[in-house]
Amino acid sequence: MEKIIITGGNKLRGEVNISAAKNSVLPIIVASILCPEKIIIENAPMLEDVVVICDLLRELNCDVDLSNHNGNLNINTENLRPIDTNCELIRKIRASFLLMGPMLARFKYCKLSLPGGCNIGSRPIDLHLKGLKALGADISSGHGIIEARAEKLYGNRIYLDFPSVGATENIMMAAVLAKGTTIIENAAEEPEIWDLANFLNLMGAKIEGAGTGKIIIDGVISLKGISYKPIYDRIEAGTFMIAAAMTNSIIKVNGINKDHIRPLMEKLKECGIIFIEENYSVIVDGRGIKKPVDIKTMPYPGFPTDMQPQMMSFLSMVEGSSMITETVFENRFMHVAELARMGAKIKIDGRTAYVEGVKCITGCEVKATDLRAGAAMILAGLVAEGITEVKDIYHIDRGYVDIEEKIRKLGANIIRVQE
Numbered sequence: 301m302e303k304i305i306i307t308g309g310n311k312l313r314g315e316v317n318i319s320a321a322k323n324s325v326l327p328i329i330v331a332s333i334l335c336p337e338k339i340i341i342e343n344a345p346m347l348e349d350v351v352v353i354c355d356l357l358r359e360l361n362c363d364v365d366l367s368n369h370n371g372n373l374n375i376n377t378e379n380l381r382p383i384d385t386n387c388e389l390i391r392k393i394r395a396s397f398l399l400m401g402p403m404l405a406r407f408k409y410c411k412l413s414l415p416g417g418c419n420i421g422s423r424p425i426d427l428h429l430k431g432l433k434a435l436g437a438d439i440s441s442g443h444g445i446i447e448a449r450a451e452k453l454y455g456n457r458i459y460l461d462f463p464s465v466g467a468t469e470n471i472m473m474a475a476v477l478a479k480g481t482t483i484i485e486n487a488a489e490e491p492e493i494w495d496l497a498n499f500l501n502l503m504g505a506k507i508e509g510a511g512t513g514k515i516i517i518d519g520v521i522s523l524k525g526i527s528y529k530p531i532y533d534r535i536e537a538g539t540f541m542i543a544a545a546m547t548n549s550i551i552k553v554n555g556i557n558k559d560h561i562r563p564l565m566e567k568l569k570e571c572g573i574i575f576i577e578e579n580y581s582v583i584v585d586g587r588g589i590k591k592p593v594d595i596k597t598m599p600y601p602g603f604p605t606d607m608q609p610q611m612m613s614f615l616s617m618v619e620g621s622s623m624i625t626e627t628v629f630e631n632r633f634m635h636v637a638e639l640a641r642m643g644a645k646i647k648i649d650g651r652t653a654y655v656e657g658v659k660c661i662t663g664c665e666v667k668a669t670d671l672r673a674g675a676a677m678i679l680a681g682l683v684a685e686g687i688t689e690v691k692d693i694y695h696i697d698r699g700y701v702d703i704e705e706k707i708r709k710l711g712a713n714i715i716r717v718q719e
């Protein structure tokens with residue numbers, strides 16, 4: 301096992317290049333199942349979750365080549381066989397359940413083990429199944445396995461009780477080859493939904509309205525192989541913006557779509573952070589006085605739940621009282637206990653955390669309890685007095701490429717070691 305060791309107190313300076321968005325690349329890789337031709341995904345991030353989903357496609361007899369030198373991922377699903385596997389890989393990552401829609405579209409059959417929950421919540425799939433049933437799938441489950449089959453998939457109108465990102469993606473991928481028109485109402489509006497639809501449209505799909513609450517998909521007969529460059533990772537970018545804010549530094553973040561990251565930037569401006577915006581970059585000036593703020597996580601375009609732990613790290617060090625309400629996941633406060641070990645003053649009442657800023661936190665041994673909580677602990681270590689050891693960093697590697705390398709290049713005293 302590995303851990304990350306940080307000696308706090310260094311200022312940051314220089315530039316950081318943001319990788320492609322994990323939550324775009326994963327569904328785009330899965331969507332390659334819809335087209336038995338060669339597909340190239342450019343600038344693919346070497347993330348643990350990407351490696352797992354690629355291994356899964358290989359298990360299903362696809363050719364997948366993640367070439368290191370140019371970061372291109374070459375996929376050919378021509379020899380893909382219908383999934384009938386309960387393989388361990390499926391249970392490893394939640395995104396594996398996105399296989400259901402495209403496998404149904406291609407083979408009219410799919411058998412998957414139920415995706416594990418994870419520590420941030422139960423992660424149900426009822427909305428995924430509601431949508432796939434509406435398109436004509438018969439779904440049965442038992443012994444931890446979900447089996448779906450359909451004579452044919454037909455377009456339909458589907459209302460999502462919650463704008464679920466995964467359910468929107470699964471239904472959209474199943475609908476692109478269905479007969480007729482599908483309308484998804486109360487669809488998720490995250491930029492990664494737009495990116496997946498853009499990828500599918502360039503392959504020949506007919507999808508309108510992605511990125512809004514109403515998506516219209518006209519089914520087509522087939523798709524063609526393309527080369528595609530996914531959008532940048534707005535959550536990684538936000539994590540580095542908060543690193544500048546916490547260390548009172550000025551850095552340049554390259555790889556930004558300002559519309560995608562607007563909710564976070566507006567909140568950080570309220571805290572006193574200054575941004576100098578350029579085309580696809582932004583200079584983040586975190587040297588000023590910081591002010592406490594209240595945050596409520598919401599589906600896009602609200603404040604992103606994936607930035608909640610990192611923001612809590614930051615607000616733990618901002619004098620005054622801040623309130624953070626987590627409305628998306630029911631158990632996304634596990635980083636609070638870890639921050640408290642370092643001296644943060646945070647009280648939880650249901651889905652709300654009350655943060656009292658402290659002048660100083662001290663380094664100690666802490667755990668990454670999940671992906672974004674792990675990032676929050678690294679951020680805390682950057683400003684803690686003394687040495688912070690972050691364990692269970694496999695969580696962090698699921699969603700950040702070489703995070704300690706990128707932070708070290710900005711001037712932090714941070715290393716990764718074997719435990």
Ligand code: EPZ
Nearest residue numbers: 323395423424425426427428462464465466606628629671
């Ligand atoms: C995606 O997860 C992201 N993961 C998550 O990022 C992100 O936090 C989440 O969207 C919200 O933005 C990927 O894209 C791989 P949801 P997903 O379905 O699709 C409820 C990260 O750190 N729900 O929008 O699983 C569910 O319980 C990860 O990068 C149902 O009730 O999220 C949750 O409360 C963490 N029924 C809420 O919706 C369903 O059928 C949000 O879930 C599906 C979801």
